Each structure stands twice: as structure tokens, then as C-alpha cells.
Amino acid sequence: WLMIPIVLVFGALQGVFVEWIGVRPAIKIKSEFGWIMSTIALAIIFKNVAENIWGKDDLPFPSPLSGAPFQIFGANVQPMQVLVVVGALAIMLAVELFNRKSIYGKAVVATSNDRDAAGLMGINTSVVITFSYALSSATAAFAGVLVAPLTLTGATMGAALGLKAFAVAIIGGLTSGMGAIVGGLILGIAETVTGFYISTGYKEVPGLLLLLLVLAVKPAGLFGKTAIKKV
Structure with a gap:
């Protein structure tokens, strides 16, 4: 439990570093895709550094909760799985309240x-x-x-999850917190049934x-809003 705030601080600092090195120069020169390529390059560098320090093998990570499963409607569920759902909902709610109320x-x-x-x-847009970036990285x-x-x-543990998260965000809508929840449920049920x-x-x-x-029927996502801009 004491490690969690340390990880949050490190994640925030890493986000600041990524924005400073990979994003800000592209914004200054008005590059439309430069920041995308530079952040991908930084991701590859971070992965290689992590693999050289800790190795390429996946390592066990201690659970703060018991590993003994309990049953919900006949299905075995681990306490850590419940914590993942609760933690995800809590952080989404916190971000939603932050964006809407502050x-x-x-x-x-x-x-x-x-x-x-x-x-x-x-508004100081650079800040x-x-x-x-600090908030998203944390x-x-x-x-x-x-x-x-x-x-x-492991160094690559976020790759598969990141692709799923991207699919969920597109399905539910990039601008909708509720869309992320519904999109995740739809994707999870579809994969499990299949x-x-x-x-x-x-x-x-x-x-x-x-x-x-x-993308073919509703590009903005199920709960996303189509933005109309004057050009």
C-alpha cells in the first residue's frame, strides 16, 4: 500500500518528462503528427531501458489482498479483481468530477x-x-x-492492455467517461462469450x-459527441 503513492509520483514525473521532451517541441513548430511519433519513440526507449535493468521476463507482483477466490452467482472471483473494478470506477469518477466541478x-x-x-x-495552456500529461501518466x-x-x-505488460483500452475508448466515445465503462463491458462480454x-x-x-x-457507423463512439468546427 505504501508503494502506491510512490508509483503515482513517479508516473506524474514521467508524464511531465514526456511532455517536455516529446510533445512541447512539436507543439511549438505546429507539427500535427510530430508529437505522436516522438511519444512512440519514447515508449520504445522506456521499454528497452526497463528490459535492460529488470530483464525481459515477467515477474510476479505481490497482491495487497488475499488470493483466495469467493463466489458470485457461481463464478469464482478474486478480491484483487474486485479491487481493480472499484479502483477504476473511483479514478474515473474523480477525473470526471475534477473536469466538471473544478x-x-x-x-x-x-x-x-x-x-x-x-x-x-x-488560460496558461502550456501549464x-x-x-x-502528468495526470494521465499517474x-x-x-x-x-x-x-x-x-x-x-514486465516491460511490455501495458501493450495488450493499451490496445484494449484504445478499442474501448473508440467504442464508447473518447469524450465520455460513461462511454468508457459501457465500452469496456461490451468488449469484455463479447470476448468472454466468444x-x-x-x-x-x-x-x-x-x-x-x-x-x-x-468507426463505420458512428465514428464519435456510442456516447461521444461529434464536434463541428469552423474552418
């Missing part, structure tokens, strides 16, 4: 919608962007702590099909 959260939303207009309204670090006892720990009735080798297929279907 003046700083509203500054983040305004900057994400229109950085130039937010700057004209007196807001740095804070956003959130990812917290998520890693939650799932590590269930998935083992693995049970067809084959575990096809578990990943429903997510990709759902992603393609949503």
Missing part, C-alpha cells in the same frame, strides 16, 4: 477543445498541457499497480469487429 478541470477541457481560444481567455501508473498482481509485471462458445483463439476478434463497426 476551475482547473474546466481549464483542461477548454484547452483540449480549442487551445488558441483558451489562451486568449487567459495545462503539462498537467494533463493514472496509467495507478492502473498498472491494480492489474500487476493479476497479469504479472472464448466460451467458439474458441479462446478467437477472443480478440470481437473487439476488432466492434471497433470497425463503430
